[in-house]
Amino acid sequence: xxxxxxxxxxxxxxxxxxxxxxxxxxxxxxxxxxxxxxxxxxxxxxxxxxxxxxxxxxxxxxxxxxxxxxxxxxxxxxxxxxxxxxxxxxxxxxxxxxxxxxxxxxxxxxxxxxxxxxxxxxxxxxxxxxxxxxxxxxxxxxxxxxxxxxxxxxxxxxxxxxxxxxxxxxxxxxxxxxxxxxxxxxxxxxxxxxxxxxxxxxxxxxxxxxxxxxxxxxxxxxxxxxxxxxxxxxxxxxxxxxxxxxxxxxxxxxxxxxxxxxxxxxxxxxxxxxxxxxxxxxxxxxxxxxxxxxxxxxxxxxxxxxxxxxxxxxxxxxxxxxxxxxxxxxxxxxxxxxxxxxxxxxxxxxxxxxxxxxxxxxxxxxxxxxxx
Numbered sequence: 001x002x003x004x005x006x007x008x009x010x011x012x013x014x015x016x017x018x019x020x021x022x023x024x025x026x027x028x029x030x031x032x033x034x035x036x037x038x039x040x041x042x043x044x045x046x047x048x049x050x051x052x053x054x055x056x057x058x059x060x061x062x063x064x065x066x067x068x069x070x071x072x073x074x075x076x077x078x079x080x081x082x083x084x085x086x087x088x089x090x091x092x093x094x095x096x097x098x099x100x101x102x103x104x105x106x107x108x109x110x111x112x113x114x115x116x117x118x119x120x121x122x123x124x125x126x127x128x129x130x131x132x133x134x135x136x137x138x139x140x141x142x143x144x145x146x147x148x149x150x151x152x153x154x155x156x157x158x159x160x161x162x163x164x165x166x167x168x169x170x171x172x173x174x175x176x177x178x179x180x181x182x183x184x185x186x187x188x189x190x191x192x193x194x195x196x197x198x199x200x201x202x203x204x205x206x207x208x209x210x211x212x213x214x215x216x217x218x219x220x221x222x223x224x225x226x227x228x229x230x231x232x233x234x235x236x237x238x239x240x241x242x243x244x245x246x247x248x249x250x251x252x253x254x255x256x257x258x259x260x261x262x263x264x265x266x267x268x269x270x271x272x273x274x275x276x277x278x279x280x281x282x283x284x285x286x287x288x289x290x291x292x293x294x295x296x297x298x299x300x301x302x303x304x305x306x307x308x309x310x311x312x313x314x315x316x317x318x319x320x321x322x323x324x325x326x327x328x329x330x331x332x333x334x335x336x337x338x339x340x341x342x343x344x345x346x347x348x349x350x351x352x353x354x355x356x357x358x359x360x361x362x363x364x365x366x367x368x369x370x371x372x
Contacts, residue, residue: 004233004236004237004264004265004268005233005261005262005264005265005268006261007258007259007261007262007265008258016048016052017221017225017226017229018221018222018225018226018229019045019049019052019221022049022216022218023049023052023053025216026049026050026053026189026216027053027056027057029187029189029214030053030057030062030064030154030187030189031058031061031062031152033185033187034187034213035187035188035189035190035212035213035214036187036188036189036190036213036214036216037190037191037198037202037212037213037214037215037216038050038189038190038191038216038218039191039195039198039199039202039215039216039217039218040195040217040218040219041195041256041352041361042193042194042195042256042349042361042362043256043257043258043259044218044219044220044256044257045218045221045257045258046158046191046192046193046218047158047191048257049218050066050156050158050189050191051066054066054156057154060151061151061152062151062152062153062154063089063090063146063149063151063152063153063154064089064153064154064156065085065086065089065090065142065153065154065155065156066085066156066158067081067082067085067155067156067157067158068158068159069081069157069158069159069160069162069163070158070159070162072162072166073165073166074166074167075135075166075167075168076128076129076130078163078166079128079133079135079138079139080125080126080127080128082138082139082141082155083105083126083128083138083141084124084125084126086141086142086153086155087101087104087105087124087126088124090145090149090153094112094122097124098110100145100148101124101126103148104141104144104145105126105128105133105141107132107133108126108127108128110124110125110126110127111124111125111127112124112125113125135172135175136175136178136179139175139176139179139180140179140183142155142183142186143183143184143185143186146185146186147185152185152187153185153186153187154186154187154188154189155186155187155188155189156188156189156191157188157189157190157191158191158192159192159193160190160191160192160198160201161192161193161194161197161198161201162192163176163201164197164200164201170207170208173201173207173208173209174208176208176209177208177209177212180212181212187213188212188213189213190202190209190212190213194349195349195352196346196347196349196352202215203215220254220255220256220257221255221257222255223246223247223250223251223255226246226249226250226255226260227243227246227247230246230249230260230264231243231246233264233268234268234271234275237268239268239271239272239273239274239275240273240274240275241267241271241274241275242275245267245275245276245279245280248280249263249264249267249280249283252280252284252363252367253363253364254363256363259287259363259364262287262290263283263284263287264283266282266283266284266286266287267279267280267282267283269283269286270282270283270286284367287364288364288367288368288371291364291365291368292368292372295365295368295369295372298348298350298365304331305331305332305333305337305341306341306344306345308330308331308332309321309330309332309338309341309342309345310350310351310360310369311330311369312326312329312330312332313351313358313359313360313366314360314366314369314370315330317330318354318356318357318358318359319356319357319358321338321342322335322338342358345358346358349361349362350362350365
């Protein structure tokens, strides 16, 4: 199905727009064995970019493997997902997958599950435990497979910041770095949705992954690049949207890719012929309504002081929170309370630090807080 706009998931094909320079750079890194760290705020399209480069990279010399570790809660959860993805994605047929498991993971007896629909994919459960294989043996697996298939392997790990949540996280990170940095036929593309955690993992000199790869900071797609994309989608439906209103859509959501597509879709659904202020307002109202259940749940989890802090930011206060005037005006408690409030809100991805102070990360949350 050719969808006009796609959001909330990674996009590909006709729904992937721009990122020409980023695609070229990442493709060259993949093909030349350079480790890459992708860092950006949420909703900027990191996953879509990586998946796009997987499609255009020279498959004659490079084999990519994509792993999403969001649901990995422990070290061995990761090793099972890591090994399974490598086994499945570096072989074309199930018979070859099983042959590779027999060769590289000889001490395991995998369990295979089939879907009722014969066209659907199959799943493999390896059930790796510390008794079967050491962490170092599993981490060395891609190098062995790369030598067998005669290609360079690029391991793309999404939601990589999850490793910071595991027990003995520093020990695990040291193990990973210790094995991966010596691999000659494997490189890594590591990225995640929590910018502050990713920044700490890769830019803190005390952390094992410090300077592990080339840092790439993904910037928002410009309005100039969004304009022809959005206008063409409207034209396909026999509708018209001017550059002015495309710019309005981008401005409202601060060019955050997922939100641009969601708001554009809402506006399209409210348009009969030509987009005007009315359709933009209706689209924004729909977006706020769609977001309300989540925002309500998130705000209910915050203390009064933290909510007051968010409202201070909305009022234009981005620094000097410890001054008596600001503390009193917004009822933020004591000076010592400010650092704790900021820490929690940053960890929960509600706010982010910039050069001139702190800002609300989510433009729709900011708009919602202004109205509710």
